[in-house]
Structure formats: structure tokens, C-alpha cells
Amino acid sequence: MQNKTTPPSSQEQLLQRAQALAGMTLGEIAEESGIDIPENLTRNKGWIGLLLEHVLGASAGSRPEPDFPHLGIELKSLPINSLGKPLETTFVSVAPLTGLVGVTWQTSYVRKKLAKVLWVPVLSDKNLALKDRQVGTAFIWTPSEEEDNLLALDWQELTDMIVLGNVENIQGKHGQVLQLRPKAANSQVKTQAFDKNGKPFLTLPRGFYLKIPFTQMLLHKHLRID
DNA sequence: AGCTGATCATTG
DNA sequence: CAATGATCAGCT
Numbered sequence: 667m668q669n670k671t672t673p674p675s676s677q678e679q680l681l682q683r684a685q686a687l688a689g690m691t692l693g694e695i696a697e698e699s700g701i702d703i704p705e706n707l708t709r710n711k712g713w714i715g716l717l718l719e720h721v722l723g724a725s726a727g728s729r730p731e732p733d734f735p736h737l738g739i740e741l742k743s744l745p746i747n748s749l750g751k752p753l754e755t756t757f758v759s760v761a762p763l764t765g766l767v768g769v770t771w772q773t774s775y776v777r778k779k780l781a782k783v784l785w786v787p788v789l790s791d792k793n794l795a796l797k798d799r800q801v802g803t804a805f806i807w808t809p810s811e812e813e814d815n816l817l818a819l820d821w822q823e824l825t826d827m828i829v830l831g832n833v834e835n836i837q838g839k840h841g842q843v844l845q846l847r848p849k850a851a852n853s854q855v856k857t858q859a860f861d862k863n864g865k866p867f868l869t870l871p872r873g874f875y876l877k878i879p880f881t882q883m884l885l886h887k888h889l890r891i892d
Numbered sequence: 893a894g895c896t897g898a899t900c901a902t903t904g
Numbered sequence: 905c906a907a908t909g910a911t912c913a914g915c916t
Contacts, residue, residue: 707898707899707900707912708899708900708911708912709912709913710897710898710912710913711897711898711899711900711911711912711913712896712897712898712899712912712913712914713897713898713913714897714898714899715896715897715898716896716897716898716913716914719896719897729895729896729915729916730894730895730896733896741897742897742898743897743898745898745899753899754898754899754900755908756898757896757897757898757899759895760894760895760896790899837908838907838908838909839907839908845908847908847909847910848908848909848910848911849898850894850910850911851894851910851911851912851913852910852912853909853910853911855893855894857893857894870909870910871893871894878906878907
């Protein structure tokens with residue numbers, strides 16, 4: 667009842683494994699893996715991601731490194747509706763609010779995270795029971811020059827605001843493809859940042875998220891969904 | 893406290 | 905009905 671998959675030895679093998687899941691329901695996948703499936707995601711928001719990590723042989727744990735370190739590939743599940751539209755923004759990484767001197771887009775954590783991603787779409791219409799949700803066709807993505815430029819632009823804008831002490835003025839609307847939003851256990855959690863005068867203060871931790879139109883574009887490009 | 897995995901749920 | 909602020913679970 668615990669057949670943790672061995673790590674994939676190559677990108678090709680990983681992609682094959684992921685694409686072999688296409689058409690399967692989460693119930694079927696969980697059953698084959700001997701994993702209990704929750705009624706819903708309300709108290710298990712990351713469950714689908716963890717299930718996919720398990721069956722694809724990702725290294726477990728919450729270490730700050732790619733899911734497949736030897737391949738340099740990050741795994742992201744992507745909830746979509748029946749029209750192929752993402753239902754949620756995609757969390758990328760926690761946003762550093764301090765220690766940003768000298769950090770550039772080229773060396774940023776966001777860029778590193780998104781350098782190579784295995785996207786696994788999951789048909790997740792709200793009226794579909796969790797066990798009946800169906801995995802779509804996975805694909806591996808590396809940002810094109812154009813996509814990299816879009817991300818760089820937003821990252822720079824948001825990072826500039828953080829550096830200038832304007833983190834609390836950042837809205838979700840900032841950025842075309844990337845946004846900064848709270849990322850914490852609850853609204854009481856605080857982390858240190860710097861205000862406009864360079865004085866430290868405590869604020870809600872933030873994370874970078876990919877906006878829906880961006881991930882939707884990726885789906886269309888790679889799967890030719892319409 | 894801060895990272896991993898994200899979606900929930902209320903608001904505009 | 906999309907946007908965005910709030911939240912849940914597990915591990916280090």
C-alpha cells in the first residue's frame with residue numbers, strides 16, 4: 667500500500683510517466699498508489715500536488731529545491747475547467763522582502779523556479795468530486811525569450827516596490843503576468859520588511875503568483891486548446 | 893518562522 | 905464572476 671515511485675532518470679521518462687496519467691481520475695491514481703483521498707480540498711489544499719509528486723517520483727519534503735533536483739524540473743499541478751482555462755493563479759515562490767540588494771532577475775528565485783516546469787493540468791470543475799477529477803496532458807515548459815521578458819518586467823517592478831519600502835502598496839493588479847499576494851498560514855503571521863525610511867517593520871509574508879491569463883496562454887501554446 | 897504543496901471564500 | 909485577501913496541512 668505504499669509504492670513510492672522511484673525518481674525518474676530522465677526528462678523523457680518523467681514526461682512519459684506524467685502523460686501516462688492523462689485521462690485517469692484522481693480516484694484511480696490514489697487507489698493505485700494506496701493513498702487515502704479526502705472528500706474535498708478545503709482542509710487539504712495541496713493534496714493534488716502531493717499526490718502527483720508521489721506517483722511521479724518527486725523527492726518529498728519541503729526543501730527549497732526543484733521537485734526533481736537531478737533534472738532541474740519543477741512540478742506544478744494546474745486546476746482547469748472543461749474549457750481549458752485555469753481556475754486559480756499559480757503560486758511560484760515566497761517573495762523575499764529583505765536582502766534584495768544585488769539581486770537581479772537573472773539571479774532571482776522566481777526565475778530559477780520557472781526555468782523548467784512540468785505542468786500537469788487537472789480538470790477541476792467545482793461540481794466534480796475530487797475523486798472524479800481527471801488529469802490532462804502534461805507538458806514541460808521553459809520560458810521563451812518573450813515570456814522571460816514579461817516575467818522579468820513584472821519581477822523588476824514588484825521588487826523595486828519592495829526595495830523602496832512600498833510593499834504594502836502592492837496590489838494584485840501590479841504586473842501583467844506575475845502578481846504579489848499574501849502567502850501565510852493566516853493574516854496574523856508577520857515577517858520583517860523595510861519601510862520607505864529604511865526602518866524595519868513587520869508585515870504579512872507575500873508570494874509571487876502567475877496570473878491566470880499567463881498560464882492559460884501556456885496551455886494553449888503547448889496543447890492547442892481552444 | 894518559513895518553506896513546500898496550493899485553494900478557499902468573500903468582496904467589488 | 906473575476907479579483908484578492910485569507911487560509912489549511914506537513915516538514916524543517
